[in-house]
Amino acid sequence: MKTLVRASVVLALLAAQGLANAGPRYYHHHHHHRGPGLGGLVLGLAVAVPLIALANQAEREVVYVPPPPPPQPVYVPQPVQPVYVQPAPSRAVPIIYPRNGQSGAQLEADSRECNRWATTQQAAMSDAGVFQRAVEACMDGRGYTMR
Template sequence: MNALARTLIASALIAATAAASAGPRHYYGARHHHHHHHRSSGLGALVVGLAVAVPLIALARQADQAERAPDVVYVPPPAPLPPPAPVYAPSRAEPVIYPRNGQSNVQLEADTRECNRWATTQQAAMADASVFNRAVEACMDGRGYTLR
């Protein structure tokens, strides 16, 4: 606590005690003897002194802490970034399939179903459309079709 704060607190206590103990005084002549039963003003002075001094002590402590506090500024961590948007390869148009060996439309449909089924068994084909399409194209090429 700095010297100015101590001086203010001590002055406030002294002033409050003096103000609380200074009350109306009744002086009567020498012949008149009058007894009044007053409570001691010491307790009132103490209460008033504390009522003034306690807030001053709190202010002085705050000032001390502010003087001693390091210049640390809390910076909250940045908000997490949203997950990146998935990147999709541009979809290719459905290939046009030409039979190289004179296969019928019924055979073309049967071979297409079989190649699609087989492509689903290839690693990463279900997660990546381009892998699936390449697998189907390779299968259809192996069965005698040209894809464009």
């Protein structure tokens, strides 16, 4: 490409000089022709200047520089917020009434047995409500009323 542009510039300059030199010549015995004159110079410059600028532009190498890739998102771990579980409202300690005239000692023995039995029920150890209902069911079965 550069060679083609340079050759075009040289050919255009030669053609411009030839055009400027062409035309009628008046030779008088007392004048000697000294070159193309002002018209040839103007025409030569009018053709040469844009071609020289074109040649200079062609010599510049165009280098494509791709834009930088977009920044990758950076994972910033967020602090883990503790989750507070509100415990189930505990019911007031029930008052146990014997329905069949059981003694205090019998009430203590039945209460221990029902608490022991309630721990064997599914989910009773992880859920206080399940445990409490199991104890109440057991005490009801042994003849007690709970309020």
